[in-house]
Amino acid sequence: MFPGERICFHIAAAWVVRKEGMRLAFIVKKFGGSxxxxxxxxxxxxxxxxxxxAADDRVVVVVSAMGDTTDELIALAKAVTGNPHGREMDMLLxxxxxxxxxxxxxxxxxxxxxxxxxxxxxxxxxxNGAHNKAKIAGIAPERVLRELDRxxxxxxxGFQGMTKSGDITTLGRGGxxxxxVALAGAMxxxxxxxxxxxxxxxxxxxxxxxxARRMREITYNExxxxxxxxxxxxxxxxxxxxxxxxxPIHVRSTFIQLPGTIIREGYTVEERxxxxxxxxxxxxxxxxxxxxxxxxxxxxxxxxxxLAEANxxxxxxxxxxxxxxxxxxxxxxxIAKPDLPVARAIVDKLGQxxxxxxxxxxxxxxxxxxxxxxxxxxxxxxxxxxxALGEAGINIEVISTSxxxxxxxxxxxxxxxxxxxxxxxxxxxDDDSNL
Ligand code: ASP
Ligand code: MG
Numbered sequence: 001m002f003p004g005e006r007i008c009f010h011i012a013a014a015w016v017v018r019k020e021g022m023r024l025a026f027i028v029k030k031f032g033g034s035x036x037x038x039x040x041x042x043x044x045x046x047x048x049x050x051x052x053x054a055a056d057d058r059v060v061v062v063v064s065a066m067g068d069t070t071d072e073l074i075a076l077a078k079a080v081t082g083n084p085h086g087r088e089m090d091m092l093l094x095x096x097x098x099x100x101x102x103x104x105x106x107x108x109x110x111x112x113x114x115x116x117x118x119x120x121x122x123x124x125x126x127x128n129g130a131h132n133k134a135k136i137a138g139i140a141p142e143r144v145l146r147e148l149d150r151x152x153x154x155x156x157x158g159f160q161g162m163t164k165s166g167d168i169t170t171l172g173r174g175g176x177x178x179x180x181v182a183l184a185g186a187m188x189x190x191x192x193x194x195x196x197x198x199x200x201x202x203x204x205x206x207x208x209x210x211x212a213r214r215m216r217e218i219t220y221n222e223x224x225x226x227x228x229x230x231x232x233x234x235x236x237x238x239x240x241x242x243x244x245x246x247x248p249i250h251v252r253s254t255f256i257q258l259p260g261t262i263i264r265e266g267y268t269v270e271e272r273x274x275x276x277x278x279x280x281x282x283x284x285x286x287x288x289x290x291x292x293x294x295x296x297x298x299x300x301x302x303x304x305x306x307l308a309e310a311n312x313x314x315x316x317x318x319x320x321x322x323x324x325x326x327x328x329x330x331x332x333x334x335i336a337k338p339d340l341p342v343a344r345a346i347v348d349k350l351g352q353x354x355x356x357x358x359x360x361x362x363x364x365x366x367x368x369x370x371x372x373x374x375x376x377x378x379x380x381x382x383x384x385x386x387x388a389l390g391e392a393g394i395n396i397e398v399i400s401t402s403x404x405x406x407x408x409x410x411x412x413x414x415x416x417x418x419x420x421x422x423x424x425x426x427x428x429x430d431d432d433s434n435l
Contacts, residue, residue: 292357
């Protein structure tokens with residue numbers, strides 16, 4: 001028996017074995033804003049939860065604010081002041097989730113099942129004091145466990161917590177995922193189910209690639225890398241939280257009653273590693289080329305330390321020799337699009353000082369990547385990826401690699417062609433071994 005087997009059993013138990021009455025399951029289920037956007041949808045969520053669970057299952061439901069409520073609350077604050085205080089902002093934003101938990105508890109009660117709603121604080125979610133982007137510092141789930149012992153479904157407001165000094169905080173946009181996974185971890189639940197409008201994690205964005213397939217499983221590390229490189233299924237912090245606590249995360253559809261994708265430490269089927277697990281893309285990228293940089297120690301340090309001081313994350317970096325006789329280099333790097341104006345100003349300023357030949361900023365770029373834990377030590381993967389792009393007539397501007405990914409910077413117009421070409425190269429339509 002390898003370590004994953006027990007957890008595998010637990011997850012299977014959550015939706016298969018339990019139906020045969022063999023063991024009760026302990027599940028945290030999270031529903032996002034679009035799943036609870038209207039009273040009718042809230043009733044539908046309550047019904048769906050009841051259909052999926054046996055009478056003696058322990059069920060905690062974490063919900064977000066209804067529909068676009070959070071955006072509306074932000075707009076409301078902006079209408080009062082352009083510069084709201086972080087503490088008051090959190091006081092305001094936390095009300096969104098509080099509405100949903102109360103309504104959902106009423107929905108369960110109306111269907112004849114005992115339920116209780118709890119705020120983040122009542123559920124024991126303690127955070128640091130970083131308003132609007134607080135980190136969970138600890139969870140004291142005793143109240144939740146007590147209510148479960150009383151046979152109730154416990155409904156917890158996502159996205160919110162409280163500081164040691166008793167101030168309400170929020171966890172950053174999309175933070176309900178993090179609440180759900182952290183709570184599941186603290187209570188040692190069998191699984192955290194994230195219900196969303198897609199039915200799982202795909203090998204590429206299905207809106208771009210028709211033949212993209214849903215994976216049954218993916219590892220935390222691969223999911224984190226895919227999220228870092230542009231996949232938007234889940235908040236990366238929630239995946240990290242799952243990894244830290246060893247909670248399997250099941251990403252599945254709110255509307256279809258079928259298993260989706262399970263994010264976990266390793267694969268259950270066999271002890272296997274997939275070489276390529278997915279193809280991702282990110283269009284929130286800009287490129288700066290610094291031309292004719294003096295080739296002497298300390299110059300790269302100057303550029304990148306000033307960018308770091310301005311809190312700008314630099315992603316891909318390439319330095320190439322422009323002209324060995326003249327001792328000058330070109331340095332090309334990428335950043336997130338919104339950082340371009342500030343980054344450009346910094347580089348222009350340094351250019352005056354150190355007389356660069358020129359600076360070129362380019363917004364019309366995108367990054368395509370392949371991700372897979374098994375590609376380390378499989379030297380053909382990079383060549384296959386470049387080959388796919390070459391055959392599709394797509395020029396590669398910059399390349400970067402990590403242990404479990406390879407990324408290429410290309411022109412933004414070519415994103416769909418690039419992702420499709422790379423996906424076709426690694427995922428043959430008639431081959432399910434990669435599912
Ligand atoms: N309601 C919050 C947001 O819209 C949290 C969440 O949806 O997870 O960001
Ligand atoms: Mg939301």
